Amino acid sequence: MLYFVLKSLHIISDIVWVGGMLVNAFVIAMVPPTIRTGVIAAVRPFDRRITTVAEGGAWLFGIILAIWYGWYATGWFGFKLLIVVMLSALHGMQAAWLRRMEADPHLDPPAFVRVGMPIVLVSVVAIVLLAVVKPF
Structure with a gap:
């Protein structure tokens, strides 16, 4: 039962984090300079309070799952961790x-920051495939 609760919290955190990163990427790439200040002023509190907290939750629950269930020693987890570190850097x-x-x-x-949307989406696809298929 605990496994499913942790896994659910991890997935919920992931979805909120990725959603926030996609919003950030959209604002950075698509909002014209004439309205940028107002849009960014509205987005930044959401990023600080929601997206960043969700990122922390994704890390926390992911590390707990990896340690408790021994995934940290597998190849797929190492590659997934590398992608997650890259996403964390991109969010920063x-x-x-x-x-x-x-x-x-x-x-x-x-x-690299302007093309955040495709980077986030491709990364999420790779992470999900690694976590579900566990190829190595």
């Missing part, structure tokens, strides 16, 4: 660029 860059863009709406972030 998104938050930093949202802060900078709110202060100066005419700033343009680097390409």
Whole structure:
């Protein structure tokens, strides 16, 4: 029973975290400079209070599951962990660029941050395939 509760909390945290990252990516890439300040001012509190907390929950519940069920020693988990670290770094860059863009709406972030949507989506597909199929 505890396994299913932890797994559910992990998946819920993942969904909220990925949703927040997709919102951030959309704002960074698609919102024109003329309305950027207002949109970012509305998005940043959500990112701090919801997306970042969900990221912490995903990490917490994922690490608990990995340790309790011995997944930390498997190849698929190592690769999944690498992708999750990359997503965490991207989220940090998104938050930093949202802060900078709110202060100066005419700033343009680097390409890696601007193409956040496909990076997040491809990463999520890879993570789900690794977690479900456990290929190695």
